[in-house]
Amino acid sequence: GLGAMGAAMGLLSRGASLAEVAFRRQMLMSLEIPSKDYAYQWVMQWMVANRIHGSRHLGVETTYSKDAAGRQMAAFDFIPSPGRHWVRWRGNFILVDRARETKTVDMSTGAPWETLTLTALSLRPHVFQ
Numbered sequence: 001g002l003g004a005m006g007a008a009m010g011l012l013s014r015g016a017s018l019a020e021v022a023f024r025r026q027m028l029m030s031l032e033i034p035s036k037d038y039a040y041q042w043v044m045q046w047m048v049a050n051r052i053h054g055s056r057h058l059g060v061e062t063t064y065s066k067d068a069a070g071r072q073m074a075a076f077d078f079i080p081s082p083g084r085h086w087v088r089w090r091g092n093f094i095l096v097d098r099a100r101e102t103k104t105v106d107m108s109t110g111a112p113w114e115t116l117t118l119t120a121l122s123l124r125p126h127v128f129q
Helices: 002-027 038-049
Strands: 028-034 060-067 074-080 085-090 093-107 112-121
Touching: 002 028, 028 038, 038 074, 038 112
Parallel strands: none
Antiparallel strands: 028 112, 060 074, 085 093, 093 112
16 A cells, blocks of 8 residues: 555655656757857847846946046946846747856856746747847
């Protein structure tokens, strides 16, 4: 009795984990962009321009520029802070996962290595195009 119930629960647990793996492989698609890639800054600026960011956890990115007269100006953009954020864009839910490596540093800029991963349902493949 009790042993059979334990075995059934083990099989049920294993079946649920296999179903989750199958769901992730078949129903979700991800786009991973490392911070060293040129597309990283473009995607971050696109999210700023389209106001796509996690509404509760934000970071700020400051951009300095000089005009012809030599005056310096600063612009501030809100970007998703490191972590996981759910956003909605054109009716699609997208999981934005911004991961920062604390031990690895980009030698050219001195900035920590980051990866931006966008995940959406694969039923709408046009989301990343």
